[in-house]
Amino acid sequence: MSAGNVDPGTTVYDVAVVGGGVVGCAVARLLSHHDLRVAIVEAGPDLGAGTSKANTAILHTGFDATPGSLEARLVARGYSLLNEYAPSVGISIEEVGAVLVAWDDEQAAALVNIAAKALANGYEHAQIIDRDAVYECEPHLGPGAMGGMLVPGEHIIDPWSTPLAFAYEAIANGAAALVNHDVVGCDVGHDVTVLRTRHGATLHARFVVNAAGLRGDELHRSLGLDGFTIRPRRGELIVFDKLSRPLLNRTVLPVPTSHTKGVLVAPTVFGNVMLGPTADDIDDKTATGSTRAGIDTLLAKGKRILPALMDEEVTAVYAGLRAATEHSDYQVSEHRDLRYVCLGGIRSTGLTASMALAEEALNRLIDCGLEIATAARTTAIRMTPLGEVDERPYQRGAQIVCHCERVTVGEVAAACVAPVPAVDFDGLRRRTRALAGRCQGFYCQAELCKLTGWGVAP
C-alpha cells in the first residue's frame, strides 16, 4: 500500500525514512522541500500510530532538560519550530503554561536548582512562586503544596495531527508514504541500499534514516552497528471528561527526577484533562495495554494533585511506550560509509524535538554525501483544526455524526480520502476525534460504519 506519487517497486529513492512516527514524518517533510525522492517507510497500517499516538501532548520548553545534552538543544530548537509551524497549518496548540508544584520540603528546596537549570538551558521565563501564589494559579489543587515554579511557555498541542501534517506536506511535495512496510533488514550496496520488508518486498534508496522508534535498535544492528538498546518505558495515561476542564488553568507538573518527568495533570487542546504518565521499564515492545496497577497509581496521585478530578468521568485510558535506552540522551549518529543516519532513543520529548531532529538528520545526511538543491520548495497544506479554541466545521452548522466530539459527516469523509487515508476506526479517531469522546461510540459507532463502509466484525 502506498500513498503519494512514486511507485515503490521501480524507484530508487534518494532517502528512505524508516519509521512513520512524528520524527520520521518530520524528517520526510523537511527532505521533501528539496529536490529529492523521499519515502516514509512505516511498518504498521498507518502513520503516527505507534509511540507517537500515546503521549502527553505537550510542547515542552525544555527547561528541565540536561544542559548541554543533544536532547536539550533539539527540544529547545524543536519547541520554536513547532510553535511556529503548528498554527500555520491548523494544528491546534495552546500556550496554557505550566506550574511545577513542590509537595514537600525537599522538592521545594529543589526548585532553586531547577530554576538554575532552566536558565542554563536558555529558558529565562521560569519564576519561583510561594505556596499562596500556587493556589492562586490553581485553586483546585489538593492540600499540601509547598511552593512552585511557573513555566509560562509550556504549550499543549494536538499530537495526532502533527505527524499527519508533516506527512501530508511531504506527500504534497512529492514524497511517498509506504505503510505496511515492515523493514527487517538492509543490504548496503555501493550506491544503493536495499531494504527488505517482512512481506518480501524490497525498496531501494541511496540514503537511509532510522526513525524506527521502539525498533530503532534492531534496524541499527541490522546494519552491523551497536551502541544502544531500546528498553520500552511504558506510560499509562487517563483522560478525563471535558466537563473537568474548568478544574485546571495550566499544566501541573511534579518535580522531575532523572528517570521521568513524573505524573502530571494537563489540559488537552481537545478540552479534556489528562493524568499521567506512569514510567515502567518493560521488555515487550508491543505491551501497550493499561494495567490495574498503573491505573490505581495514577488515581492515587491524581487524588492528591487535583482531588475534584476524581468525581469526573473517565473518557479514555491508554498506554504508550517511550523508546528509552540505557543512555540518558538521544542516540543520534551518522555513518558516511553506510549512507545512514540514526535518530535513536528519542524518548518522551520526540514530539517537541521532531522538527529539530529533522534539521539534524538533514545536516547529517549532507555530511554523509547527500547533495541537495539550493532552492527549497514547499506546498502549503491546511489541516482542519480539532482543538476547542479553534473554529471547527460544526460551528458553521455542518451535520454532526459524533456528538461527544462534535465531528461532522464532512470531516469523516475527508479523513477517508486524506493524503494518508484513515483505514480503520483508530485512524479515523486520530484524524477527526470521532469515537474519542465520552460515549466511546455508544451513539455513533453504527453510523460511522455506514459512513465509512467499514465493519467491526473480525
Next chain:
Amino acid sequence: MTLRDRTVAIVGGGPAGLSAAIALRRLGVGAVTVYEREQQAGGIPRHTDHLGFGMRDLHRVMTGPRYVRALARRANEAGVQLRVGAPVFSLDDLDVDAVVLATGVRERPRAARLVPGDRPVGIFTTGSLQQLAMAGQRVGTRAVIVGAEHVSFSAIFTLAHVGCRAVAMITPLPRHQSYGVLKLAAATVRRVPVLTGVDVAEIVGHRRVERVVLTNGRTIACDTVIFSADWIPDNELARRSGLAMNPEIKGPAVDATFRTSRNDVFAIGNLVHRVASADRCALDGRAVATEVARSIS
C-alpha cells in the same frame, strides 16, 4: 399573555421529550419545539427492536422503533415543531419562556469503568450493539457480556440476531439484577452462564479482542465484549448551564415538579432517573407539561 403566546423548547426527542411536547401542545402552549441532535427522533428505543414499550403510556405493547414512531407521529399531529439534526450547545441559544431538558442516558463504556488491558476492536456497549445489529452489521462470534441488568439480558438476544454467541455474562454483584423470566430465558434457551461476584480484570488482544481475564483468574476466549448497563445521564448541557446537580444520579437536581435550580428550566426522563423504562419517562413528559404550563401562564 395566554399560553398560546408562550414558547417552550425541549432538548432531546426521546420518549420523555416527545411526550412532554405533545402534552404541552394539548394544554394550549403556542410554540413547542423539540431539538433532537440525531437525524431521527426517538432516542434509545429506536434501536431496541423487541417488545415491551408503550404499556404504561399508550396502553399497548410495541417494539421500541414502533413505539417512538407512534410518539413522533402524535407529536406532528399535535403541532409540535420537531427539529432533527439540531443539537443544542447552550441554553443561551434558546429564546423561549421555558426549557425542558430530556437528554437521556448512555451506558458507561469500557474506559469509564477503568477496565485495564489492550484496546482492540470488538468492545461495545449494548447501545452500540443494538444500533450495529439494526444496521445489519456483524460484530463477532463469541461475546462476553459485562453486567447483568435488564439490558444485559436483552444483549444476549441482540447478539444471537447477528450470529454472535454470548459465552458468559459476568457481574461483580452477588446476583443478577434482572427479572427472573429473562434470566430463565437466557439460561435455558441460550445457555449463557451467569458468573456473579466477578469482574473483568483485563482485556487481551492486539488488533482484535482475544480473551478476557477475570478477577478470579479465569480466562474466557472471546472476540467481543459487551459492556452493558452502568448508566450515566447525558448531563453535558445541564452541567454547562450551571444547573445544580444530583451527585448520586449525576443528572440535574429537580424538585417534585421537575424544576431544576433554574426557574425556567425543567428536567425529565432518564436524565434525572437514569434507569427508568421508556414509558415511565414518557409519563414524566406528561407530568412536566402541567408544571411548565402552570409556571409560564
